[in-house]
Amino acid sequence: MAAELDQRKEPVTTVTIVGSTGSIGTQTIDVITREPDRYRVTALVAGSDAATLAAQAAELRPGVAVVADESRLEELRHRLAEAGAGEVAAMAGDRALADAAADADITVNGVVGFAGLTTTLACLEAGKRLALANKESLIAAGPVVQQARRTPGAELIPVDSEHAAIHQCLIGATRRGVSRLQLTASGGPFRRRSREELASVTVDQALNHPTWSMGPKITVDSSTLMNKGLEVIEANELFGRPAGDAGFGIGLDDIDVVVHPQSIVHSMVTFTDGSTIAQLSNPDMRLPIAYALAHPERFSQPFGRLDWSRRQRLDFEPPDRHAFPCLDLAYAAARIGGTGPAWLSGANEVAVGAFLHKRIRWADIATVIETTMSHHDGQPADSLDAVLHADAKARKYAERVLDDQC
């Protein structure tokens, strides 16, 4: 009898968490540890924070802990031993990171920025499920990632809450029936401020997001609406591909942005008959993380469940494109195509980094990106080398623009 029961048990799903020390990574650990019979973390990967990584490894006991920054390997070994987790293999560098991302049943990519590309490609090329929070890799390397998605067994489930919402709204939809996508935006900390008022906002104000608690880069992106612009490109890559690929045949002009300050409706799909389907929950990233892990099943525990016995209001308004020019810069880069999105994303990373280090003002972020984009060389993004080259070139131009400005 016991043997029969054992046979009926679902097999444990192995998970690699890349970017385990960040906002997405720590929330993934929270989700996974609630269902220990269903999921087992087999690898943890961080950028350079060996101390937090070792503490996580001591708690979760994965087979391997990887630090991308090779100069931190000795520190990681030392801290693992100190934490009594000496049996966890300590590794470092891109090769070890890629191996970890290719090894588990599911890899959660919670890396910030273009650095997430190694994880995205390694996981998809190994024919595994990618739970993708790292939007920059898909945006910068769209055609290369699309090619990797065609690997037998490869599967990309979005973790970004808007795209997870659309993914859910599209279950059962046919290609011909989808008309438009509406990406919702909280509006960030500066909603309803004029361009003039935005001239003097500070780093602390930009980091004070009204509804979401996230890492610094995406929080600044939310304040400029570049995050929403990047998400438009992400949605186009995920759902907008023509027949033959996994998409729904819609184009960039079919993707709208709607400001919704309560962050309850995470995005919507409008169908050709005029019907709109939305996904609703309280703003809690553990829900899309759990969705990407369990799909097509559902997690057994609720995250962000709404209380319908309380009075609720849901407001919607168009974005202020004049005060937040980054939104249209993203649409323009997507229309350029090729390496345009890679340039946009690279220039944005440089500009946001400069803002966080107080080298430039908030309003200069858009100027740095726009000036960098004016140098775009029109190259296609038809290979990994082309994308790496484009990212490096865009960063170089953006740094030059910064030097001229500062």
Ligand SMILES: NC(=O)c1ccc[n+]([C@@H]2O[C@H](COP(=O)([O-])OP(=O)(O)OC[C@H]3O[C@@H](n4cnc5c(N)ncnc54)[C@H](OP(=O)(O)O)[C@@H]3O)[C@@H](O)[C@H]2O)c1
């Ligand atoms: N946070 C959210 O709620 C949220 C929501 C939607 C989408 N996203 C997307 O998810 C991604 C992560 O965002 P986040 O807010 O979680 O960022 P975060 O808190 O800044 O965390 C970033 C993580 O990436 C790691 N990392 C940095 N460079 C790395 C490298 N070269 N190789 C491997 N790992 C590296 C960091 O490690 P160290 O700690 O060692 O530096 C850290 O674990 C972003 O693309 C963001 O747009 C986030």
